[in-house]
Amino acid sequence: MARFVLRRLLMLIPFLFLISVVSFAVIQLPPGDFVDTYVRNLEVQGGTVNQGQRAAIEAQYGLDRPVYIQYGIWVKHIAQGDFGNSFLYDRPVGDILKERVPRTVGIALAAMLLTWVIAVPIGIYSALRQYSVWDHLFTFISFVGLAVPGFLLALVLMYVVYEKTGWLVTGMFSPEYRAAPWSVAKFVDMLKNLWLPLLVLAVTSAAGVIRVLRASLLDEVKKQYVTTARSKGMPEWKLVMRYPVRIAINPLISTIGWMLPALVGGEVVVSKVLNIPTTGPVLLEAILSQDMYLTGALVMILSALTVIGTLASDVLLAVVDPRIRYE
Template identity: 50%
Template sequence: MFKFILRRLIIMIPLVLITSMVVFAVIQLPPGDYVTTYIATLQNEGETVDQKLIEDLREEYGLDQPLPVQYFKWMKNIITKGDFGYSFSYNKPVNDVIGERMATTLMISGITLIFTYAVAIPIGIYSALHQYSIGDYIATIIGFLGMATPNFLLAILLMFASFKWFGDPMMGLMSVEFIDAPMSLAKFVDILKHLIIPVIVIGTGGTCGLIRVMRGQMLDELDKQYVLTGRSKGLEEKKIRRKYIVRAALNPIASSVGWNLTKIFSGSTITAIVLNLPTQGPVMLSALRNQDMYLAGTWLLFMSVLTMVGTLISDIVLAWLDPRIRLMDSRM
């Protein structure tokens, strides 16, 4: 298993470098740059901007240099100093802008990911083992509704329900009285209450989709030859399900960790705006609109690396679930 993980970590190094080149090229594709956007904003406000100011701003921000030079300077600072550049729109280092909201983003995304799999897998198993029962029909209806309902609409409905029943729409990460207060048990409980709606809203689509996948995989495995052989040998039904059927059915679920991680991160943007959450989504949207290239590039690079890490986690889980994967890898 150690060689299995080490091989994939080594492969990730050139992938990250290639991805960084693609990301830097992509964020440069729109016409203009941050200075262009900034000058347009000043002109819309009625101010007169001369060419000298434009040239000075480009020189100050390093935008007058060729793209390869800008890229290599960016990567050099990342590798040698851990410096991801300067955010033009926030007037502070990118590290500070991302650091202010990363803890909240990771907390919400992590809890959402746990919620997604903890809910989807048991319901999918139950739905498959009780096919065409009332519970199966209920799970199917909820699953289709969850996949069809937009996140922002579900967020608004849950906020309305929370306000009507509890007198608080649960916007933001905590109540107003706890914003500047030191951490305490009451503040911690308040944060947990405010996390309920974001976790449900962000995790619903993925949960409902995984329920359908788990149900389909379980139904596909139930009638396979190895299951019939196990039953003919007198093995207990619970043991067959737990040790063989569920383990085999989890393969596509485990392989979805990579894209689920990025989906939760990127898919929370609209929800964060509606619920006024201090996460990275609104920051990324602002960076793209203002052509804040280093902030946008850092976030896109982070999402790419997160996909690779998620894929690595999927590979490890799949290798643990299915010995055939470890065997094939050892032969390569």
């Protein structure tokens, strides 16, 4: 197991290199660059930029050099821990990432945990009580959860909470705590504001997890070893939890690889609607303004989360399922 984990960690290096090449190539595909966006916005506001000023701006950001040189400079700086300067925010990209990435990953992990807390018991119950009233109800709710966009659910819940309580759930902190130093009161205030985005992300993700677990468990409980164990008098609940559930949960563990970055990337619109300062809105604004350094750094982080999540899935599968062995 240790050799497998070490081998996968070493594989991160070429993977991240390829990801950096693809990321830089993709953000170069749209016509124009940040200077074009900057000049266009300036002209909309009534300003003008002559060719000399444009050339000076391009030289300032290094956009007058060939693409491969721009990429080389970018990768060299990343290896030194410098992600470059954001054109849009006129700040080091590293500072923006330090502010946004930890809270985004924290929200994603909390949403994933809440997703499992909601989905696993429902999926197990629905499979064991197939075609019952509750099974049909949970199936209907699951399909609704799959069909309703997260941002729409966020808007509806925000409206309901405001109508019933007069409390507008928006932002990560209440106005009086935004500039205040960390304290117990500020932490409690954060929890008061974060429950809604966590609930929205968990509910929209739980719908698919319920369907996967129900289908896997239904297939597992019909196998011969379950019938044999039941015929020997093993208690039903102990039988189900000890064998079929451990195997049926494997597909859920294997989805961690894409579920974690999906939650981080999927909160873009939800964060916009609820005014949560995470990486989602920053990534959207960076793409629209063609801020290539900020966009590239965020895309690389999402890709790294996919690789790390896949590694975590493989390790957890080996722990949960004794049939899986890594040499």
